[in-house]
Amino acid sequence: MSDMPFTATSFDKLCGEKKLMATRCKDCGKVELPPRPICTGCNSQNIEWTELNGKGKIVSFTVIGVGPWTMISEGYDRNNPYCSGIVEVEEGPRISTQIMGVDVANPENIKVGTPVTADFVERGSFSLVPEVANVRKTYLVFKAS
Amino acid sequence: MSDMPFTATSFDKLCGEKKLMATRCKDCGKVELPPRPICTGCNSQNIEWTELNGKGKIVSFTVIGVGPWTMISEGYDRNNPYCSGIVEVEEGPRISTQIMGVDVANPENIKVGTPVTADFVERGSFSLVPEVANVRKTYLVFKAS
Amino acid sequence: MSKRKLGRGVAVAGYGMSKFGVLPGLDCRDMFVDAFKDLVNSVDKGLDPKDVEANYVGCCGAWNWEAQAGIAKWCTDWANLVPIPSTTIDNACASASVAIRNGIIGIASGLYDVVLAGGVEKMTTLPTEGTTLVLATGADKTWECYAGYTFPGLYATMATAHMNEYGTTPEDLMAVAIKNHNNGAINPVAQMPNTITQIMEQRQARAREKGKPVPGWVTEMDFLHDDQYNPMVAWPLRLFDCCPITDGAACVLLVAEDIAKNFTDTPIYVTGTGQASGRALHSRDTLTSIPASQIAAKQAYEMAGVGPADIKIAEVHDCFTIAEVMAISDLGFFKPGKDAATAAAEGKTARDGIKPINTSGGLKCKGHPVGASGAGMIGEVFHQMRGEAGARQVPNMDVNLAMTHNVGAHGTTVVVQIYERR
């Protein structure tokens, strides 16, 4: 893993192995999720992968009826909406993610601060072009505990 | 027809009626194909539709094996290439077009200056997005006489 | 970084737009030509098209919606302006403002004297799902869209945060829509030229005609709370919190300050311009303001040498109601939180309020052809500053200083510009 570039492709590959990996600046210690090749804290390029414990909490969220194709093809629609939100992981950084296990029929019951844990699902991709849209990959999601 | 805007949509609609229509500047008389809303000769917006006689000649051309989807879906490929070229119509202007009835197996036999006449074919559209690509319309083509 | 000035002054001397709405049969270049013709007619002392030296065109989605890349050069061609340099700019919903800013910079550099700049968008070629997806490509495809995010979803997430942090209510947001519909209702070029009350009455009349049960709404808030007629798009945002899907083009004529009076006696001078970039939503320190708005505004204020209190009116980015709430605090007009959230409900941002915002009806009513919207904003301040806004003209105020604020995507680009009538 130490030689994997700090890219979305590497992150996806690691998700495929059910590993939630972030990057960490070896100079200032800042942990970044999504992973980044240059530290936003100190501009260092001295970066390494670091595994996260998968625990976090909801920072904000929404419930969506008309999603992108990658969600439509999973059966989500106006009658079966899903929750997407921003999760802050225990190690510090925040990431956008689908949030499962929450009451999407009653979004007013979903609370900011709810603890969540990482999980992985497999789906098609995001594009209007079928050659791209039909490529399946493993996605990080979070589940309310 | 006099109230049809000087657009590609109008041109397509007229092709659907097997009419090859150009625009003509009422001020300086310049005939434009493709049709245009502003005269390239004198900047006039005083434009009208005018029907062409459908006769022209090849100005230049190529023979293509790997075409856009709109051609692939018609069965054209490396083993069944097609000729596209530029035709100058008798009324003056030039247009890009598929040229049928020429010896695509021996492009060196296709001669600049060959007389051609307008014809119409129906096909799918040009896009990577199926919703757009699958819309069929009538296309202008030219045939070597 | 010290304060920046442009090397040369720039003015807006003309404005044109196509229809904004669902325009079947018109593609990007057709609409751009309509806008260009309208612009030529708007120039008081006349414009010889041969004097135009460059064309900057914003466009977000023609690559997908129309299978046409590099749209600027085809707009230039159809307007019969070849061979002038033509530049296509994609900064999502701020594309036209970035195009216009680059036109301003082009004149300031000494390279051009007369520049056409604006934008165009053809959005209604795909079904809503396709349009939603194309729009979403303006966000971070890899790290936001893969999480299921759409544009309404991203703004909804900011709305949730605003409600959580400041106690903002859905009704605060609805008040923004009501106010903008009040303005749009008297804007003859608006896509939705109706008040919410008028829309309610139309729906009731239609139900009556069809012999269906007539909805018993009394107030606009009744209508806006009706889950059937104002459905949830991305909780907590409903349909009437969102701008419509719009085809359209708009452009401005930019000229060097020293020749502006050759075109009109009342040019509008660009005295400040700012542009900033922002990260994906999850990578920001705040979800209740747009940092790039604050940075771009600071640049524009410093260049113009004025402050928020000096700005008479502003067209701000209201693609969603929550966006206007954040804009009017990010721009310094209202305090973040309750003050900004209740400004519309309290009439402060109405045409006759202390700080009229979106007198055009905003993107919400005027329409939001994403690549063109920034040019449309300048159209409104151009007309207001010249006293040409008709029924929308703000009362009891000399609109000699105005602002446009155009957000790309969910704040990944913001352009703020300040205009002065001398």
Place this chain on the structure above:
Amino acid sequence: MSKRKLGRGVAVAGYGMSKFGVLPGLDCRDMFVDAFKDLVNSVDKGLDPKDVEANYVGCCGAWNWEAQAGIAKWCTDWANLVPIPSTTIDNACASASVAIRNGIIGIASGLYDVVLAGGVEKMTTLPTEGTTLVLATGADKTWECYAGYTFPGLYATMATAHMNEYGTTPEDLMAVAIKNHNNGAINPVAQMPNTITQIMEQRQARAREKGKPVPGWVTEMDFLHDDQYNPMVAWPLRLFDCCPITDGAACVLLVAEDIAKNFTDTPIYVTGTGQASGRALHSRDTLTSIPASQIAAKQAYEMAGVGPADIKIAEVHDCFTIAEVMAISDLGFFKPGKDAATAAAEGKTARDGIKPINTSGGLKCKGHPVGASGAGMIGEVFHQMRGEAGARQVPNMDVNLAMTHNVGAHGTTVVVQIYERR
């Protein structure tokens, strides 16, 4: 229009690029970061990223190839340059040059002192048919692509016209490819770092290994006439008349003339810039030259106060061999027709010729990541003018004046720039 000067001088102080080639697993922002890192290392006296004030990024197809719009802001973000203004420009294959030109204009206007500008393209995500179609959207979708045209097809139509008008032969075109491969073979950053002879020998060796009949080519021309190994793409253009499909990013550091020496003792000054637009092929008066090239060149020559004879070397747009033939006459280096068509065959455009053209190997060998290519061109002249081109350094010549010529689509945009080392 009188001669134009920029309000303020601009210099190139650094250059960086990612790998050019098929780069699986790297998306646009990844490659841009690689180019940016390389650029930072290239600045002799160092660059503090905090000093960069704007980022202009050219890109043609990320909308389709990567489902990501507005790529500039994500490049800015991943290079950790937020919140500087980030502008995405699509002028087809001239996108990077238009981006760089706007960066130059930005500095000339007084708004910026230090600008990052370049381009990026990720082209290998789709099968060839898809890539062909995305590229074609840079032409006139409505009036060229519907006629069956692809990019190779458009240039092939110009080649047919050139052959018809001037008696140009396929062998004249092949000589361009041979010359550019001779240069690319000694360019360590080229996607195809091989001479045609080396490629021939590789193919023969491979056949030998596999126990297949070994092609009996003796000369490079033998190989280039082999229908199997050099198949027709669009008659009369064969595979080796065409540039490869390339992933990659490249960028330059632009700085105001008055601070250039803070970054390097040998900046390259931009003394001329021109940009012009052209119509669809069928709407032009000529098919054997690119009118926009001539117009852009005239602007650049006038601004720089020099003529074709003064230019020591040029990187010109050779997406197809015929493009280089037209470029060297449109730029005034050779007479239209036979003189230009035979220049490569006669060694006039070789590294040791009277007018070395595409010493980098050109798009043909260096690679053509369409949105980034214009930046790559500047990289070559930057290195040649500073005497840093290694084995490719042109002999017996002080390269103190050079040109880049970048064509968007089939001549709908052309940018010509002239650089001086003082």
